[in-house]
Amino acid sequence: MLLLLLITHVSVSLAVQCDLTKVAIIGGSYTVSDGGNVGSKVEYQCPKGKYPYPKYTRECQYNGFWTDQKAKTICKDVRCPRPVTFEDGDYEPRQPFYKVGDTLYFECYSGFTMKGPQNRTCQENAKWTGETTICDDNNGYCPNPGIPIGASKSGSSYKMENKVSYNCQQGLVMFGSKERECLEDKSWSGTEPSCRQWYTYDTPKEVAKTFSSSMLENVDTTNLEDRSDRSVRILKDGLMNIFIVLDTSKSVGQNRFDEAKSASILFIEKMSNYDIKPRYCIISYASKAISVVSLRDPDSNNADAVMEHLEEFQYDRHEDKQGTNTRAALHAIYEHLIEQELAYEREGKKEDFMKIHNVILLMTDGKFNMGGDPREEMKLIKRFLDVGIRKDNPREEYLDVYVFGLGSDIDQPEINDLASKKEKEVHTFHLQNVEKMKEFFELMIIEDDVFDTCGLSKYHSVELDPKKKATVMFPWIVKITITHNGIQYCKGTILSQYFILTAAHCFDLDDKTQKIHVKIDGKEYLVKDFYRHPKYDPISKKDKGIKRAFDYDVALLELQRNDKIEFSENARPICIPCTQGTAQALKQPGAPCSSHEKTLLSEEEVKAVFIAEESNKPMKEMHVLIKRGQKRSACLEAAKKAPELKNVTNIEDAVTDQFLCTGGIVPVADPPVCKGDSGGPLLIQVKRRYVQVGIISWGTVDHCDKGTRIKQTQKNARDFYQDIFKVLPWIQKVLEEKHEVLTFLPN
Template sequence: MLPLLLLTHISVCLAAPTVQCDPSKVKINGGSYTVIDEGSRVKYSCPEGKYPYPAFTRACQYDGTWTNEKYPAVCKDILCPAPVAFEGGSFYPKQANYKIGEVLTFECYDGFKMEGPENRTCQKNAKWSGKTTICQDNSGYCSDPGIPIGAIKTGTSYGIEKKVKYTCSQGLIMFGSKERECLESKHWSGSEPACRQWYTYDTPEEVADSFSSSMLQSIDTTNSQDREDRKVQILKYGLMNIFIVLDTSKSVEEKDFITAKESSKIFIQKVANYDIKPRYCIISFASNAINVVALRDENNKNDDDVMDKLTQFEYSSHEDKQGTNTGAALKSIYEQLIEQELWYKNRGDKESFMKTQNVILLMTDGNYNMGGDPRVIMTKIQDLLDIGKRKEDMREEFLDVYVFGLGSDINQPEINDLASKKANEVHVFHLEDVDKMKECFDQMIDESDVMDTCGLAKYYAVKKDEENIPEMYPWIANISITRSGQVQSCKGTILSPRFILTAAHCFELNEPVHTIGVQIYGPPRKDNKPELKAYKVENFYRHPDYIPESKKDKGIKRSFDHDVALLELKSKIEFTRTARPICIPCTVGTSQALKNPQATTCSTHENLLLSGEEVKAMFIADMEEAEVFIKNGIKRLGCLDAAKKAPDLKDVKNIEDAVTDQFLCTGGIEPQVELPTCKGDSGGPLIVQYKKRFIQVGIISWGTINHCEDGKRINQTEKYNRDFYQSIFKVWSWIKTILNMKNEGVEFLSN
């Protein structure tokens, strides 16, 4: 679900006072202050580890007094909140509050199991390190949701449809959900609450990590299952909307406006890293709203054109800067969504609008002062998109609202109310200022948080050509084995920075590693032409149960059971758009790609990916995809019959000795003629596409008919043609053993 980006600086716009306030009354004990906004405001600064009390700023009022003037300004120690309650265990030391560096230690009573850290440390931004510590006894339908530090929980029954409510202890402000319900999925609705000091800030590192992670989850979600249909919709119509809304009112200084524009461009570049084509819309607002790029504009899917228009838009474009009309900006979004809905209906396509993914990203440093409460208009947007109306289908995946509070003068309850509340995701943040927002997006643009994510690719290319094909299939590795001056070719897939997955039959029993070469596409050259990069092999691993001669007594000249091998490279692969890891079953990465809370076991992965008698899949032949169908159940019987026709298996009494459950099967001419594999394809992947992720379920192993002549593929017309692939579900534990032994960083499931 990608973005509807709302960049806004909504604050009370105070004109310069007619009466000067006494500057001697704004001095701060232990810190310093700066006069800003033509003398109408002062901003306080304190040494590290302290914050200005009673506020970060003071404003000169029309009666000649400063806001909060009766409270002398002083720099106080930053303190982390204390636990109010802790169920199923105890904590120590018990104090009213905690200074930076102090540690809370938790322990659970007998019969309870600890989840989360045993020790949590008070940090410089008044937040505790780590996640909420919970003592679980698993006695409810849902697990204990826990009590965040500083929170009070009402409700101890965790049965289905039971609710718990949270409040914060005095002086603390809540971010997250005030109420959560135990769902049929055994998960709690909403997001975990957090109780924070009014001066607590999120660091750019925290924001970049949480926002980038959540945004990736959004990208993985779609209800459009058919790849060709989704390709047309995304490229031609746009199943994603990104709205960028910029505050250009008087309260925003020009330098901050420029920084906000640069942050927006960084965000657009970040989106481009995911190789998708959303529609963009840019809105600027002060007392009214201006469309810089409209949702209906022809070139609003071209990120370069969008950034050019954003660059050309000037701070001076708004003649009336007195107001901060956030409502007008949201109303413009609402009206453009209505127009988009009508556009689809007029073309006889009522469903595409409801499949369009939207995210709101709101950046604010204050409060609106005209145009009505933005929360009311946000509710209208939710109603239009049918979000949260029906319990049986909340449609929450089609709208994400991220809110960034910038600076001290913000309405924290308001920004929390506007933000989405989703389990295991953070949607509301509080940063010090606009500069920190840019720093956050700068860190998000780091390719390491995208390129090492398994199963991503630039799939939706308008035209497949030499330049973009490596980005469409970035997991493919070309393997060469040189023997007596002759070169044999195989394929493989990138599993991790140093490991390639391929077929064991490509290699002789004692293959010297110096005879094996691996080539992977590196970063494009300056002329954008892709270039293969050569890697040397450090170690070669073959599955111990791959024994070709093991079934000769059964008439099988060569057995392919456990046809899997791993190549360990001498140097690490640099992950780029042309070199990324593939997803394989039974890993945490694939569980995340499947977007299913229950996808925590291998069998669940297998049921999700291989259910049905015919499963749509593909293999990559000559850097072109070949669509095939995996035959299961009754359909698999045709594979057994076809295998009996293979010349090397005609004397086998029991064909299931050759076609064991180690293998997945494709081929034939029903329901369509399927392109056959060829010798050079051996070791390559059999891939199932799940939403926008690519998951390898098999390794090209052997076939009933040779469809290659002089190294070229010939057309398939033979109904008995079948291709067999080593199922990764049957060999994942061996792959896990090797990669874990080498500390390669791929996280596998336990079963």
């Protein structure tokens, strides 16, 4: 009888639904998951500058009521925190509250110097623009740490070992350090606190800026200048563990988990652009923790393998998704570290273990509800790594814990307590959802410190300005205009701050540099000189029936020394084979030049792209196949049918091994090249980097009519590109004679 009653109770519970008429919002909209059944969630949305009060979400409970059902939901105006106090200065206007668009104006008293912005404006996410404004008399051992808006400070002496503490005004949540100490190096311990509304979110741009700058403190690329202020430098042979911890609890759901997985893969891809090979450990957790990738795995330092393992991991691996056991996830990290230390000890390298820089990325959409307080497990990890234990050597540079709270149900104090606290760095982030996290990882590619890394673009970004889309997508492309007996349009690519790579056939020998106009990202550059390959001679094969020969179709433009290219997100160098930058892109440090050709051009059909442009249309990426080996014979046969080559006895006199070939309709129809594309690059994409292997030279058919590309590809149409591998010695010779900073590899 008891068993029957239990079954009946369960059946009734499962049939319960919450009343959908009770979830309306005034001034906004909402979505409901699972039709209002038990466990379904209502999520509210409001227009920009407003937020849903009293909560972002409601959940259907077993009693048939929504959480907080009696409270009506309304979209209220976003308000930024108001100043509690401002030391040694004044501000205006003084108001009981500040809404979006309001601006605060600060002024320091006589004898005090202002640090930070004079004006700060309230933003749509309830945060003030800029950093904390401080009035300092420079009389302390440490600088005045300031008082963030919304906070009060205890302690006004800034001598060594003096401490200050902070509290947020009622209703605000603190991110950062509640207490800070003046250290011997004249810096303050911990992270500057911020006082936030419960509905405040970080924008992807804000997170990209702060997270990326923090990560770059510990990551080195081949082209970065030495920085004496780095606490640790992770070089290509350095030691780094990266732990990615994914919340897979019931509230996350299949779709959001897939998004989090996709965002994590994107992060690993971005990290693979740097000249490091960290070991990855990926942990998925719900009621228990599952190691998707372990530190001990032989391929845990292979980014491609790690991404593949993560891609294969499925949400339903967690049979019980009810709980959020964050402590179990952190305990798994602790066990991996113990196992790694033992492995180092067996090899007699225990000291090396303590030199490993550990980075933890924890993503969660809610507070822990089982397994105990995760903050206790974080203390164990810190003690094991000897981080923050000894005052004389806190070793804080060997552990970075970044916590990403996703959505409105997170426990803000909890994620703040778990994250690292470091001077001038931010490790705690609250994003609106996992989609915003993916957007932030997309934005990671644009960093001032890596503008000079070759072959990067922002092609996959979700926030491209349509007016600048082409330059951001293809930041290495150069537009060249030559005035001689009319106007000739060509393309080129940026090799360095002073040199442009293009085609020799774009120029006549007697062209004057003042007639050559170079445009990059809308800016005109002055040409100092141009160099054509000494073996380029268009009339050299007339005796063989070839009206114009294109062998060695390569040229270099040198810009005026007072007019160099300033690298930016819209102007970057391209990668060319046999250089140190390309070795980094191919993940072949120390390999000879010959390995690049084997890697890039090893197949009979190689996927490649060229950049096309038509009249009054933006540049576009065109996908083609480079035909090599036996496949190249079709290019020779098709070339024989070109009218200009009908009198050529041996077609290989025209189509020499100088050229790479695309075109035709087998196995697919390759898009055609047009005259205005001449000098532009033929590119092979390697992850998110592009390596130039060819220069657009000539073709058997004119595919354009008055600047418009003919869509129908002819069966025998073929396009030919100068093979860069064939002219690399000359490019290297010119650049080295001009003392250009482009490092070439030995053969």
